[in-house]
Amino acid sequence: MAVPLPTPAPPLVLAQATAAVMPPPMHWEQPDLPVINPPSFTAAAEAEGLAHSLQVEASGELFLPISADDWELPNDLPTATDEENTDGPGPAADENDPDPFYVAPEAVSRLPTAREIHPNRAVYLIYVAVLWLHTQFHVPFRACNALLAIFALAFQAGGAPITPPIRTTLPTIIHHLGAEPSIQILPVCPSCLEVYPASSPRDATCTKCTHPLFPMTPTSSQARNNTVPENPRPYLQFPTKSLADQLATLLSTEGIETEIEISLGKAKARVPGVWKNIFDGKICQELPTAAGSRFFFPSEEEVAAGELCIGVTMGVDWFSYLRSQIAASHTLCPMSYSLINLPAHLCYRTANLLLAGIMPGPKEANPDQDGVLIATPKYPQGRLVRVALVAVVCDKPAAHKLGGFASHSHTNFCTICWIRQAMKSSPEAFQENGFRAQTDAEHRRMQREYLKCTTKSARDAFVKKNAARWSELHRLPYFNICEMIVVDPMHNLFLGVVKTHLCHIWVQLNVLRKTKELRTLHALLAKLKLPAHLGRLPSLIGEPAGGSLTAEQWLVFAKIVAPLIIPQLWAEYIPEETPQELAQRRARDIAATLEAKRAAAAAARQAAPAVPAAGKRSRKPSAKAAEMDIDPEETAALDPGANDNDSDDDSYGLNPTQQKKRRRKQQQEKTSTLAEDEARDNATPSNLHPDDPKNFLKLSSALKILVAQVITERDLAMSDRFIREYCAELVDLCGPEVIRPNHHYATHTARCVRNYGPLHEFWTFLFERLNKVLKSYKTPNHAGGELEASFFREFQRTVQQSRLLSQGAREAAGSELRSAVEIMYSATADDRRTVQALARELDAARETGGIDFEFSTRAEKCQLPAELYFCVLRHLQIRLPNVRLHSFVELAPTPESLVLDPRGILFNHVVVRHTRYLASSRASNPHNSGIAVRNSSAVGSRAWVGELRSIVAIEQPGSSTVHRFGFMRWFCPTTIDLRQTVWGQFASFNLQVWDADTYLQSGDNGPDLLINLQDIITHVVRMDVIIRGHKYWATMPTIKGAQ
DSSP, X not given: OOOOOOTTOSOEEGGGOOOOOOOOOSSTTOTTSOOOXXXXXXHHHHHHHXXXXXXHHHTTOOOOOOOOOOOOOOSSOOOOOOOOSOOSOOOOTTTTSSOTTOOOOOOOXXXXXXXXXXXXXXXXXXXXXXXHHHHHHOOOHHHHHHHHHHHHHHHHHTXXXXXXXXXXXXXXXXXXXXXXXXXXXXXXXXXXXXXXXXXXXTTOBOTTTOOBSSOOOOOHHHHHHTOOOSSOOOSEEEEEOOHHHHHHHHHTSTTHHHHHHHHHHHHXXXXXXXXXXXXXXXXXXXXXXXXXXXXXXXXXXXXXXXXXEEEEEEEEOXXXXXXXXXXXXXXXXXXXXXXXXXXXHHHTSGGGSEEEEESSOOOOOOOOTTOEEEOOSSOTTOEEEEEEEEEEEOOHHHHHHHHTBOOTTSSSOXXXXXXXXXXXXXXXXXXXXXXXXXXXXXXXXXXXXXXXXXXXXXXXXXXXXXXXXXXXXXXXXXXXXXXXXXXXXXXXXIIIIIHIIIIIIXXXXXXXXXXXXXXXXXXXXXXXXXXXXXXXXXXXXXXXGGOOOOHHHHHHIIIIIHHHHHHHHHHHOOOSSOHHHHHHHHHHHHHHHHHHHHHHHHXXXXXXXXXXXXXXXXXXXXXXXXXXXXXXXXXXXXXXXXXXXXXXXXXXXXXXXHHHHHHHHHHHTOOSOHHHHHHHHHHSOOOOOTXXXXXXXXXXXXXXXXXXXXXEHHHHHHHHHHHHHHHHHHHHHHOGGGOOHHHHHHTTHHHHHHHHOSGGGTOTHHHHHHHHHHXXXXXXXXXXXXXXXXXXXXXXXXXXXXXXXXXXXXXXXXXXXXHHHHHHHHHOOTTOSOSOHXXXXXXXXXXXXXXXXXXXXXXXXXXXXXXXXXXXXXXXXXXXXXXXXXXXTSOOSSTTOEEOOSEEEEESEEEETTEEEEOGGGOSOGGGSEEEXXXXXXXXXXXXXXXXXXXXXXXXXXXXXXXXXXXXXXXXEOOOOOTTSSGGGOGGGOOEEEEEEEEOOTTSSSOOSEEOGGGEEEEEEEEEEEETTEEEEEEEESSTTOO
């Protein structure tokens, strides 16, 4: 049993480190940097970075190149509108009254049982398995048909008579299993994109532009027979399924109805000043009903009558789909809903998303104040279900379109306040209430005024002046357009602010010299090993060979990697100038670089011949745009989600051939050799300002607070202050030219948190995940909306297949069907292995979602290692003084003494509070076993960090009691005091420093080597750091609050 440490001995937490004598800093401007290392370490790091870079490039591994973003927009942009380039009447306030798209919801059909499908259960298993292969792994129809035929022949060859015979076509199987979805196909005018009801007659024409909705030209066969087409497909199709129909299907799934009922208690359990979920936010707390009551606070009478209140968030996100190796990329727009009532591990399952349609869509239905009556398992006769749209979650271009705001390149670019482009780098841009707020009443008034404009030119002029246009969300009287269209943190913070800072400022503007600081950064990244749940971070960040990072990777870099690496990197390179001189020179250099890029772009445009688009006249830039040398690409009506600062997919719109050309062009544009790069960087003074690390760590600290599962008012105020200070300081450090609209949007994050709770409640990771699922489908290369219809139908089949598996999972334990479903669950790609870390954390391996504590099913009963065995023996002897125990290698000291069995069960992992922790003795990567632990039995105890070596269960002799422990190898604390460093100024990181390659031994002052597994707090990231020429370990928890 280890002896408790005296007061000064707990591990060093920088924010509360023990006092120690520290030598004066080597340079008076460097008080906030780690202790400086000798020059030999810098040279060694650069050499390691060069070797690693050459190794990656020689490996032949291909990455999508980093896009050259036009991020340095001028301060005064000409107004760009999103109005379609078509003439004709605009929207009308009463055009959907009565709603022509309304279809009464269908009753949910009961799924057929195995006996109803076929008397032989083996045949039913084959049908389900083949459908599963098609929906989950996208096995083509032809292959599935062949597989069914082969199974039929196998039964025939085995002499087993099958009556009725096995069906051998997948469409027939889909129909008999009840997996064929019922969807609506709405005709869309191919000219002006007006959407019409499915009941439109086949000779209908567009009421706005008179274009036919259906092709009436007969085929050659019909022409010979003098017949007309029967049931022709529309020129352009919009596949959709009503929200009521999909809710009815979802509510028929066992457990969903109960989860929604339980969720309404979250709104009543709110603690002021604490945000745990979306129900703690202002919107859900105050959302009104038509009667004036609060939507999520139904009366006791309404609850007793079975009324169910459901909140949904709507996601709209464009993505590109490659139809073939030679075809142009095809852009699709899924519109989907997510139920906020479901817990996270259910909300993030793709089958629980409600896909409303694919394509810029039909008009919003008028709100049905009476709700809809849906039959559910608890209320077979039907229960009243009310649904409210509580948020629109999408990237900025889509948010501006859906909310009826002007483009995000408009002079008034913000949807929350009236800031102007020319002021986005001013001090007021980063101050609270620096500009007049936009209000819902004012915006709705402007939308009604917009409807009075009868021509396109009048509408364009109105948008230019007032930054507002009509939105179908205007029809929802309870919907606060300025509050309930959120600033998506995924695009704004991770793909916006963080990516801009590293790639566009530090790398592209040569703050990190290519052969100096950037090379050292790569060497540090190559040594960093992250736990598997954080994913893999490219080590060549900022280089073409490193490729582009996803939003998930930028988040990991900002909150985990950068706080560890950035202070070390800055400590290696000491500038000779004073901080003031360096900041002024760097701002001048950045402005000159950007001006040179603009001049080069303008010259290239003038030299290039004008190529008019097909069917359109050639357009010359306006006088104002020509004077400002603005790229037409910047002010054109952008395809929402297509530009890089709003998308994590740099391959957007490119087929593989185009991607290869892009890589080849990037290689050809390399105009200097390695020797020339080194000579240039040697002649260039260091551009690292001593205040850069503190500035970036303010952003990192804010993000670490904001992505926590629980946020307090104190945390929120701190993160808001950090973001505002970060943006203002960035202007001083790099100049106003580097500021983008995203920096201002970030200052509204705290407001969104107060409205909707923690970031995970309103970011687009969930809807991006749906895009990944849709992209994986294999569909025919058809146009005219058929591609969208195929995607939609396949997704709905996947939902029905999930219902089938859920039905099979309720079979008796040990039955063949249930065992088969469990095998499918363990192998399925549904809802897992997408690019987003959040999805992996919430739904990882399906076992962790919704589980508070559970042991791995993979375990081995074996003889315990001697060190572990005797540690358990000593622990039980102290813990159970009334039970006399002795080891198996010694004689019984008394007749009552019992021998402790040397055999025990060693588990691969344990799930604690929805997170999986692996034992290093049974894992290939020890970095997955670094954990922080706090003894729950000792009030006020601090966290210790170590390696979880084993997860063991051993039976107590003479009893059926089983004891379960974690066996630790604790890191050894160091006495170095880093309170005067930049790390010590940010307590939220909880960074700790330890002696490298050293562990506490049994008997040392420290915690017990055996732990209660429920005392595990979180994973930690460990990294080697060099301080004053000596190596130490620095660790950081992956969640906030592990101190």
